[in-house]
Amino acid sequence: MATMASLFLKTPGPSQSLPKTHKTHFVLPQNIPLSWRSKYRAGPLAAARIRCGLIEPDGGKLVELVVEEPQRDLKRRQALSLPQIKLSKIDIQWVHVLSEGWASPLKGFMRESEFLQTLHFNSLRLGDGSVVNMSVPIVLAIDDSNKNNIGDSSSVALVDDKDNPIAILNDVEIYKHNKEERTARTWGTTAPGLPYAEQAITHAGNWLIGGDLEVIEPIKYHDGLDRFRLSPAELRDEFTRRNADAVFAFQLRNPVHNGHALLMTDTRRRLLEMGYKNPVLLLHPLGGYTKADDVPLEWRMKQHEMVLEDGVLDPETTVVSIFPSPMHYAGPTEVQWHAKARINAGANFYIVGRDPAGMGHPLEKRDLYDADHGKKVLSMAPGLERLNILPFKVAAYDKTKNGMAFFDPSRPQDFLFISGTKMRALAKNKESPPDGFMCPGGWKVLVDYYDSLTPSENGSVPEPVPV
Amino acid sequence: MATMASLFLKTPGPSQSLPKTHKTHFVLPQNIPLSWRSKYRAGPLAAARIRCGLIEPDGGKLVELVVEEPQRDLKRRQALSLPQIKLSKIDIQWVHVLSEGWASPLKGFMRESEFLQTLHFNSLRLGDGSVVNMSVPIVLAIDDSNKNNIGDSSSVALVDDKDNPIAILNDVEIYKHNKEERTARTWGTTAPGLPYAEQAITHAGNWLIGGDLEVIEPIKYHDGLDRFRLSPAELRDEFTRRNADAVFAFQLRNPVHNGHALLMTDTRRRLLEMGYKNPVLLLHPLGGYTKADDVPLEWRMKQHEMVLEDGVLDPETTVVSIFPSPMHYAGPTEVQWHAKARINAGANFYIVGRDPAGMGHPLEKRDLYDADHGKKVLSMAPGLERLNILPFKVAAYDKTKNGMAFFDPSRPQDFLFISGTKMRALAKNKESPPDGFMCPGGWKVLVDYYDSLTPSENGSVPEPVPV
Numbered sequence: 001m002a003t004m005a006s007l008f009l010k011t012p013g014p015s016q017s018l019p020k021t022h023k024t025h026f027v028l029p030q031n032i033p034l035s036w037r038s039k040y041r042a043g044p045l046a047a048a049r050i051r052c053g054l055i056e057p058d059g060g061k062l063v064e065l066v067v068e069e070p071q072r073d074l075k076r077r078q079a080l081s082l083p084q085i086k087l088s089k090i091d092i093q094w095v096h097v098l099s100e101g102w103a104s105p106l107k108g109f110m111r112e113s114e115f116l117q118t119l120h121f122n123s124l125r126l127g128d129g130s131v132v133n134m135s136v137p138i139v140l141a142i143d144d145s146n147k148n149n150i151g152d153s154s155s156v157a158l159v160d161d162k163d164n165p166i167a168i169l170n171d172v173e174i175y176k177h178n179k180e181e182r183t184a185r186t187w188g189t190t191a192p193g194l195p196y197a198e199q200a201i202t203h204a205g206n207w208l209i210g211g212d213l214e215v216i217e218p219i220k221y222h223d224g225l226d227r228f229r230l231s232p233a234e235l236r237d238e239f240t241r242r243n244a245d246a247v248f249a250f251q252l253r254n255p256v257h258n259g260h261a262l263l264m265t266d267t268r269r270r271l272l273e274m275g276y277k278n279p280v281l282l283l284h285p286l287g288g289y290t291k292a293d294d295v296p297l298e299w300r301m302k303q304h305e306m307v308l309e310d311g312v313l314d315p316e317t318t319v320v321s322i323f324p325s326p327m328h329y330a331g332p333t334e335v336q337w338h339a340k341a342r343i344n345a346g347a348n349f350y351i352v353g354r355d356p357a358g359m360g361h362p363l364e365k366r367d368l369y370d371a372d373h374g375k376k377v378l379s380m381a382p383g384l385e386r387l388n389i390l391p392f393k394v395a396a397y398d399k400t401k402n403g404m405a406f407f408d409p410s411r412p413q414d415f416l417f418i419s420g421t422k423m424r425a426l427a428k429n430k431e432s433p434p435d436g437f438m439c440p441g442g443w444k445v446l447v448d449y450y451d452s453l454t455p456s457e458n459g460s461v462p463e464p465v466p467v
Numbered sequence: 468m469a470t471m472a473s474l475f476l477k478t479p480g481p482s483q484s485l486p487k488t489h490k491t492h493f494v495l496p497q498n499i500p501l502s503w504r505s506k507y508r509a510g511p512l513a514a515a516r517i518r519c520g521l522i523e524p525d526g527g528k529l530v531e532l533v534v535e536e537p538q539r540d541l542k543r544r545q546a547l548s549l550p551q552i553k554l555s556k557i558d559i560q561w562v563h564v565l566s567e568g569w570a571s572p573l574k575g576f577m578r579e580s581e582f583l584q585t586l587h588f589n590s591l592r593l594g595d596g597s598v599v600n601m602s603v604p605i606v607l608a609i610d611d612s613n614k615n616n617i618g619d620s621s622s623v624a625l626v627d628d629k630d631n632p633i634a635i636l637n638d639v640e641i642y643k644h645n646k647e648e649r650t651a652r653t654w655g656t657t658a659p660g661l662p663y664a665e666q667a668i669t670h671a672g673n674w675l676i677g678g679d680l681e682v683i684e685p686i687k688y689h690d691g692l693d694r695f696r697l698s699p700a701e702l703r704d705e706f707t708r709r710n711a712d713a714v715f716a717f718q719l720r721n722p723v724h725n726g727h728a729l730l731m732t733d734t735r736r737r738l739l740e741m742g743y744k745n746p747v748l749l750l751h752p753l754g755g756y757t758k759a760d761d762v763p764l765e766w767r768m769k770q771h772e773m774v775l776e777d778g779v780l781d782p783e784t785t786v787v788s789i790f791p792s793p794m795h796y797a798g799p800t801e802v803q804w805h806a807k808a809r810i811n812a813g814a815n816f817y818i819v820g821r822d823p824a825g826m827g828h829p830l831e832k833r834d835l836y837d838a839d840h841g842k843k844v845l846s847m848a849p850g851l852e853r854l855n856i857l858p859f860k861v862a863a864y865d866k867t868k869n870g871m872a873f874f875d876p877s878r879p880q881d882f883l884f885i886s887g888t889k890m891r892a893l894a895k896n897k898e899s900p901p902d903g904f905m906c907p908g909g910w911k912v913l914v915d916y917y918d919s920l921t922p923s924e925n926g927s928v929p930e931p932v933p934v
Contacts, residue, residue: 120799184657370645
């Protein structure tokens with residue numbers, strides 16, 4: 001994936017080698033390149049500190065919870081003496097998310113006051129009265145035997161399935177896990193069949209445990225993709241190195257077609273028109289849990305690589321990285337999380353599409369969410385006032401240009417909407433879409449993916465859902 | 468009900484006769500009695516305007532939507548020319564609530580942006596960036612035939628079951644009524660059997676219509692209790708007339724026992740200790756829709772009258788009035804509404820009990836909400852920062868004093884907790900509770916109420932739920 005690496009790092013290498021401490025929010029004037037916009041100049045202290053162009057993380061400081069190298073052995077030994085909680089794969093993904101500060105200012109799994117504020121207000125009020133967005137519960141479920149085992153201990157060790165200590169949770173608080181209420185308030189339904197609920201809630205314990213995390217070492221997956229998993233601090237360093245004065249984030253969990261590419265290119269053009277000198281795209285596929293019928297991360301990354309090799313996006317102004325969060329499919333509630341996490345990574349513009357984080361209703365023949373609610377809710381969400389929301393323009397296949405173009409309502413007859421169903425049917429049958437819908441290499445990855453699936457007993461294969 | 472009248476108005480009379488325009492938030496210094504606390508003194512303009520002791524309504528100005536007398540005939544004629552929507556009893560109660568500004572700054576039934584903010588954030592962001600609390604949807608459902616009938620009309624007439632025009636809704640917006648999502652996000656469950664949902668949502672139309680209300684005349688019920696239904700403006704006038712420098716609200720929908728009275732008296736004592744000179748109690752039974760097994764308003768008012776005649780509350784410092792809102796039984800979500808509405812009526816202290824606005828789970832043998840979540844959520848709710856929350860102290864029957872007292876954990880053996888179940892069983896069997904639990908006159912009303920019920924076919928009577 002040399003091409004992708006070149007898109008996100010001039011000097012590819014293991015991400016661990018990048019500095020862990022992020023100190024670029026406030027820098028001395030002599031460190032600021034001329035192309036940076038100085039958006040803020042404090043009164044009497046203006047000579048000493050000038051804010052750089054990147055948006056400030058929620059809470060003012062990026063949270064980082066991985067303990068320093070010299071202390072790791074000590075923490076491992078300490079973990080052995082504590083009551084243990086075994087983490088699921090999704091739990092570890094949340095530890096990853098928390099450890100790098102995607103959820104800043106959260107310092108660990110939610111205690112009850114954070115959980116309640118998330119469920120009721122999609123936001124947290126901080127000690128100084130300010131409000132940050134927080135729309136999905138980041139919680140750790142435990143069962144009765146875990147709870148009994150913990151007893152009065154104020155700290156617990158979190159371990160993986162081989163009992164290796166992953167983290168220590170301190171000053172713990174245990175409270176009830178009302179699964180029905182959590183599900184209803186997060187998804188707006190309690191219908192059975194919500195993928196995340198079935199995976200991580202329905203069979204989880206009846207208690208939640210919150211506390212402050214100390215993560216023993218950076219979370220790695222050893223799947224060949226770790227080098228694409230840049231932390232918010234690493235992304236901020238990279239945007240800073242590139243002299244970005246605007247960062248626009250594009251969240252995706254599906255194959256990229258030329259309509260997406262058009263949108264991203266057009267967004268940069270609009271930002272340049274607005275006066276920004278160097279807007280940088282954060283192309284940010286979601287890498288955590290996705291439902292069975294989504295295209296798996298590994299295949300998506302292959303597909304993205306081919307699309308990017310096609311040259312539709314400029315490597316100088318594009319950073320490709322993996323967002324480690326699991327997927328809730330909670331529509332208007334979850335899109336806030338997707339946007340908020342990107343603020344912490346330095347993005348001040350967020351592109352939002354039709355029905356973001358949506359899916360079909362588990363029981364009824366309709367979409368679970370109104371397709372417009374995601375962008376409406378996002379635009380009104382508490383704590384996201386300083387993020388610029390960029391709604392998707394509708395792209396479709398323009399038969400007069402043999403390519404994807406923004407839909408022109410004055411000549412609807414010229415446009416072809418290639419639905420997700422149609423795209424899937426074509427890829428499964430190894431047919432080709434119209435020229436210009438997706439580059440041939442990217443399309444071949446999709447065909448290969450469906451080819452690789454073993455048909456289930458009734459002969460059907462799971463269906464991926466397009467963006 | 469002479470006694471009750473004397474508790475809330477020195478000069479009893481139809482509430483319509485009170486001035487409708489409320490201008491007492493800012494008054495000239497010479498109008499301010501010495502006993503008022505001047506909590507706020509603006510900089511250069513301090514000489515001209517001093518804020519009186521009453522808390523400001525949400526949005527800064529109390530909304531009042533009843534058209535002035537001279538225009539009412541015109542509005543009635545206008546209504547005849549508009550498409551009509553027939554209101555249910557609960558719809559009319561909401562018109563009442565909106566018309567008097569309990570939901571200030573709402574000016575009518577919610578449009579979609581207000582509905583979405585309510586469901587997701589329990590609050591509304593105003594044009595100036597400030598935030599007010601708004602936790603329950605105040606919406607009007609219509610069906611397909613209503614929608615077709617309205618067509619492109621920007622105004623509709625709202626009529627009662629006899630087609631009398633009640634109000635005009637202007638600049639209307641029609642949007643989808645996703646009942647499942649509304650229910651899940653409001654109640655944290657979609658279990659069948661939620662009383663309000665069964666009454667007002669399940670069989671309602673699939674569309675919601677929002678807009679600005681013009682209410683043709685004050686809403687009256689002609690049930691002998693209208694004189695107890697003071698509007699927020701009337702309550703503010705009454706508090707001002709009494710020189711209140713603090714107003715503490717007590718929401719109730721159940722019989723009052725001496726534990727409640729103790730709590731109210733004790734609250735006033737604490738406020739005096741805090742330095743307030745004249746704290747006034749707003750004893751504020753809910754008067755809108757309640758579920759079938761609650762004690763009906765008429766009987767509760769009779770019971771309150773007897774309790775108050777007993778002299779446990781001081782008429783000089785108590786205002787009794789009816790809160791016209793329907794009841795959702797939505798626990799932590801609804802308690803915010805109960806508190807917010809009282810801000811608009813001038814209350815700056817709100818007493819919150821165990822499991823406020825709660826009920827049993829419709830399907831499971833447990834309370835629907837955690838008993839502590841109400842007060843926790845209330846204390847963290849956006850837009851309620853300026854309201855002082857006073858959690859209930861637990862009162863129980865003190866056998867050493869033959870009366871209700873605050874529970875003393877150092878001598879638990881002396882206390883008797885008289886549960887709702889026990890109270891109901893006693894009243895149904897015409898037995899007496901221990902002396903000092905409730906005054907005999909009030910208890911007799913409860914016994915009479917149960918006596919008045921025709922037993923249903925299986926011989927059981929509906930069970931009221933105590934506070």
